[in-house]
Amino acid sequence: MTRYDAPTHWQSRYDHFIGGEYVKPHGGGYFENPTPVTGQTFTEVARGTAPDVEKALDAAHGAADAWGRTSVAERALILNRIADRMQDNLESLAIAESWENGKPVRETLAADIPLAIDHFRYFAGAIRAQEGSLGEIDDDTVAYHFHEPLGVVGQIIPWNFPILMATWKLAPALAAGNAVVLKPAEQTPASIHYWLSLVADLLPPGVLNIVNGFGVEAGKPLASSARVAKVAFTGETTTGRLIMQYASENIKPVTLELGGKSPNIFFDDVSAASDDFLDKALEGFTMFALNQGEVCTCPSRALIQQGHYSDFLAAAVERTKAIVAGHPLDTDTMIGAQASNDQLEKILSYLDIGRQEGAKVLTGGSRADLGGDLSGGYYVEPTIFEGDNSMRVFQEEIFGPVVSVTSFADLDDAVKTANDTLYGLGAGVWTRDMNVAYRAGRAIQAGRVWTNCYHAYPAHAAFGGYKQSGIGRENHKMMLEHYQQTKNLLVSYSTQKLGFF
Amino acid sequence: MSVVSVTPAAADLIRSLRGRHGPLMFHQSGGCCDGSAPMCYPAGEFRTGSSDVLLASLAVDGVPEPVEFWMSSAQWELWKHTRLTVDVVPGRGSGFSLEAPDGLRFLIRSRLAA
Numbered sequence: 220m221t222r223y224d225a226p227t228h229w230q231s232r233y234d235h236f237i238g239g240e241y242v243k244p245h246g247g248g249y250f251e252n253p254t255p256v257t258g259q260t261f262t263e264v265a266r267g268t269a270p271d272v273e274k275a276l277d278a279a280h281g282a283a284d285a286w287g288r289t290s291v292a293e294r295a296l297i298l299n300r301i302a303d304r305m306q307d308n309l310e311s312l313a314i315a316e317s318w319e320n321g322k323p324v325r326e327t328l329a330a331d332i333p334l335a336i337d338h339f340r341y342f343a344g345a346i347r348a349q350e351g352s353l354g355e356i357d358d359d360t361v362a363y364h365f366h367e368p369l370g371v372v373g374q375i376i377p378w379n380f381p382i383l384m385a386t387w388k389l390a391p392a393l394a395a396g397n398a399v400v401l402k403p404a405e406q407t408p409a410s411i412h413y414w415l416s417l418v419a420d421l422l423p424p425g426v427l428n429i430v431n432g433f434g435v436e437a438g439k440p441l442a443s444s445a446r447v448a449k450v451a452f453t454g455e456t457t458t459g460r461l462i463m464q465y466a467s468e469n470i471k472p473v474t475l476e477l478g479g480k481s482p483n484i485f486f487d488d489v490s491a492a493s494d495d496f497l498d499k500a501l502e503g504f505t506m507f508a509l510n511q512g513e514v515c516t517c518p519s520r521a522l523i524q525q526g527h528y529s530d531f532l533a534a535a536v537e538r539t540k541a542i543v544a545g546h547p548l549d550t551d552t553m554i555g556a557q558a559s560n561d562q563l564e565k566i567l568s569y570l571d572i573g574r575q576e577g578a579k580v581l582t583g584g585s586r587a588d589l590g591g592d593l594s595g596g597y598y599v600e601p602t603i604f605e606g607d608n609s610m611r612v613f614q615e616e617i618f619g620p621v622v623s624v625t626s627f628a629d630l631d632d633a634v635k636t637a638n639d640t641l642y643g644l645g646a647g648v649w650t651r652d653m654n655v656a657y658r659a660g661r662a663i664q665a666g667r668v669w670t671n672c673y674h675a676y677p678a679h680a681a682f683g684g685y686k687q688s689g690i691g692r693e694n695h696k697m698m699l700e701h702y703q704q705t706k707n708l709l710v711s712y713s714t715q716k717l718g719f720f
Numbered sequence: 721m722s723v724v725s726v727t728p729a730a731a732d733l734i735r736s737l738r739g740r741h742g743p744l745m746f747h748q749s750g751g752c753c754d755g756s757a758p759m760c761y762p763a764g765e766f767r768t769g770s771s772d773v774l775l776a777s778l779a780v781d782g783v784p785e786p787v788e789f790w791m792s793s794a795q796w797e798l799w800k801h802t803r804l805t806v807d808v809v810p811g812r813g814s815g816f817s818l819e820a821p822d823g824l825r826f827l828i829r830s831r832l833a834a
Contacts (some may be wrong), residue, residue, distance in 0.1 A: 250823075264828060266821070290728060361825075380793065399783055403821065404813055405812055405813050406812045406813045433820045433821045434813070434814060434815050434816040434817070434820060435814075435816045435820060435821065436821060438816055439814075439816050443818075452817060453752075453755045454751070454752065454755070455749045455750060455751035455753050455756070455790070456749055456750045456755060457747045457748070457749035457755070457759045457766070458749065458754070458815035458816055459751070460766070461761075461766050464766070467750050477750030477751040477752065477755075478750075478752025478753065479751075479752070511737075515751075515752040517754070517812025528722075542755065559811055559812045559813060560810050560811050560812070561757075561812060561813070561814075561825035561827065562813075564809040564811070564825075564827055565756060565827060568827060568828065568829050569756075571830070572831075573828070573832040575830070575832050576832065606747040609796065609798075610831070611799065611802065615756050615798075616750065616751055616755055617756065618752055618756070635789070641794055642751065644749075646810060675816075687750070687794075689749070694815075709799065
């Protein structure tokens with residue numbers, strides 16, 4: 220095991236990054252940024268307001284035309300150089316994100332940061348390979364279709380993967396030739412600035428601008444501005460609707476990723492042998508605790524077929540009890556701290572209503588006190604509820620390490636329960652029978668159905684929601700088109716008039 | 721028993737926000753990140769429609785007008801066997817909800833309907 224020291228590479232204060240330099244907040248205010256590991260403040264961050272957003276939009280508009288005309292080879296080269304810098308600093312980036320968010324460093328080292336690096340490389344490649352099209356309307360007439368950048372886009376980033384979620388939005392937007400004004404989450408603004416300290420010199424001034432602050436003070440002026448051509452947001456339904464309402468005032472597109480209540484379905488034949496596959500499926504069950512459950516696709520509903528229900532669930536409880544809680548910077552730690560106090564309180568409120576509704580606690584169910592300086596941090600025991608899909612703990616995103624388990628009779632029953640939700644972002648299907656896997660995967664109303672795997676997020680696999688889970692598909696070259704306009708040149712090569720006039 | 725009630729601490733915060741921002745409203749969020757929590761906006765900031773249900777018009781001492789509490793009707797179908805209490809805890813993030821800069825966060829506590 221390795222136990223990293225608390226990172227010391229933070230600045231004591233982070234201002235806004237506008238036009239290629241750090242700029243003090245117009246209102247002069249700063250807010251404290253605590254680590255959820257101990258609850259102690261480690262830096263302070265500029266409290267952005269509308270004038271700061273306007274200044275960032277000025278810088279972005281000043282840079283957008285030149286960036287949009289920069290060759291795709293050059294833009295791709297810059298994205299690859301960003302990836303190289305991140306690769307060279309993978310460990311310090313991982314520690315920074317872990318310290319700010321509370322997640323185990325084993326995850327940031329193995330997943331968050333490597334995925335972010337690959338994401339920049341993927342979109343560097345995708346933009347090089349993207350082509351327009353032409354349609355030969357008739358012998359004299361050709362329709363040319365060009366991809367053009369939107370111009371200046373606004374991006375509002377969540378706190379659960381501060382660097383990776385920023386990358387999911389930045390890489391396609393920058394590749395497509397847009398200038399960006401980005402607002403990090405107010406819970407986790409600092410790690411994106413540490414990332415920026417490594418790569419800021421690679422981008423022309425104004426192409427990337429970061430305005431910190433609270434949603435109501437900085438996010439709203441960005442999302443409601445007539446000067447952004449598009450808004451991208453990851454978060455929850457009410458704010459998603461509000462952003463759509465603002466966008467409707469200016470007739471701008473949005474992409475939204477708003478969460479889910481993902482079912483993870485285990486058919487009887489998973490337990491047909493005691494082998495590697497069964498072991499993998501049990502790990503797949505336990506994935507509800509990845510990132511402390513603070514994942515939009517947390518497999519927070521486990522549906523287990525009746526034939527192996529008792530045996531599989533008993534093994535899953537044991538697997539869950541084996542999750543090692545501890546200091547997030549210890550590489551043996553499997554579950555760290557929830558990202559904020561209010562997140563902790565919300566999870567505890569769901570543990571309460573789950574019990575009131577009659578769900579049975581099979582393990583966990585409480586706040587965890589890990590002792591020492593971690594006593595001030597925000598830790599929750601991995602929790603398994605057993606109950607019915609109508610209960611609120613089966614229907615609402617808790618965003619904590621909490622899974623609710625129920626049984627099903629057959630494929631139709633599994634699909635019915637899986638789809639009995641307002642959301643449709645992710646799902647998991649586990650079976651040794653590929654025909655069952657295919658039928659279930661096609662019938663589940665969710666944008667991503669992991670089949671005999673879970674929580675994999677490779678670039679080039681489209682990710683996005685059905686139903687109330689949002690609009691758009693990230694993580695794939697199709698996201699480029701969410702950051703582009705189509706220009707059609709309809710060209711006549713005939714010298715003859717039509718004859719109307 | 722009313723569908724939505726307010727703790728004294730939440731009432732204090734509502735009074736304070738009312739003083740600074742004018743009339744208020746709540747819309748209960750679903751989904752990830754800062755979701756599954758009530759969002760507090762200036763009244764009328766969030767446009768409710770046919771997909772929403774007005775759960776309560778909260779009377780808060782010191783606030784001259786009722787504070788409407790809304791939820792999407794699809795979500796209320798799943799919540800209607802419970803009664804809700806608006807509370808407040810120290811916190812940080814909240815979408816565009818008004819209280820976040822105060823270092824506070826509205827939170828829903830639930831109990832089964834009698």
